[in-house]
Amino acid sequence: GINAEYGDGDDLRLRSSTSDAFHENSWITLNVGGHIVQTTWRTLTKEKDTMLARMFDNESNWKNRTDSNGAYLIDRSPKHFLPLLDYLRNGEIVLDKDINPQGVLLEAKFFGFTELTEKIEELMQASERKVLEPLTRDDVIKALMATPSNYILRFRGLDFSGADLSNMDLRHINFSHSKLVGTDLSRSDVYGATFDKADMRGSKFDEAHAAGVSMEGAVLDHASMVRCNFEDSKLRPSSLLGAQMKNVNLENSNLAGVNMRVANLRGSCLKNSSLKGACLAGADLEGCDLNGAELYNTNLRGANLANVNFEFITTALHMTNVT
DSSP states (O other): OOOOEEOGGGOEEOOSOOOOOOOTTOEEEEEETTEEEEEEHHHHTSSTTSHHHHHTOTTSOOOOOBOTTSOEEEOSOHHHHHHHHHHHHHSSOOOOTTSOHHHHHHHHHHTTOHHHHHHHHHHHHHHHHHHHSOOOHHHHHHHHHHSOTTSOOBOTTOBOTTOBOTTOBOTTOBOTTOBOTTOBOTTOBOTTOBOTTOBOTTOBOTTOBOTTOBOTTOBOTTOBOTTOBOTTOBOTTOBOTTOBOTTOBOTTOBOTTOBOTTOBOTTOBOTTOBOTTOBOTTOBOTTOBOTTOBOTTOBOTTOBOTTOBOTTOSSOGGGSBOO
């Protein structure tokens, strides 16, 4: 049998007497860390350059040790050793979900499985890439189909960067703290959805139905929201720095304290909206409808106010910061 002990340099030491010669069809019983497993001599010696093959090579000097039942002793973790046998049998590495590939990798290196070591490393790298890759439209569709209609779907803290989520029904979904950089939500229905503290830089909400959304603390720098309807939405205290928001419908919106510095809001509707304490410095507001808007302490320094409709604003312009 095989008794794995460690000496100088962590070499595997095999002790005890010689055994009878094996042949191709010999069945061999192994005791791997107390776990009994049977396999053939052909399987064990399939990879000729491995330590495992040399252990059972009839021409080698390895001396084997057996337990009381004649099983060859191998002092290794069975959980991480057994995948090596499956690899020898099938030529492929398949790991159950409860097996740490790092442990199998260590076994493969210990026994000198060069090709298997490379395969496990590739498998681990692919798994890491999959975790890091943003979710796609198909992932969202699968989640929507699996979620009962009376449940609120939560995508909190996930990465949807670059995903095409246009023309979808995403009502009441929680995207808070998520990453939606460059995500396309054009013409989607995000009514009542939550985007609190989400990173939506460069995203597209063109012609989206966004009534009642919450974007508290969200960053939408350079986002495009052409003809997007945020009516009755709650955007406080979002950052819309440099956002492209031409012809956006923000009627009755709460934009108090929002940072919309140098944003392009040309032709947008901000009727009856609250812009109290908002920063619109350097913003392009040409042709905007601010009829009935609250502008108390709003920063409009350097903004383009050509053809802006200020009729019936709730705060006199001298109370705002326009110079």
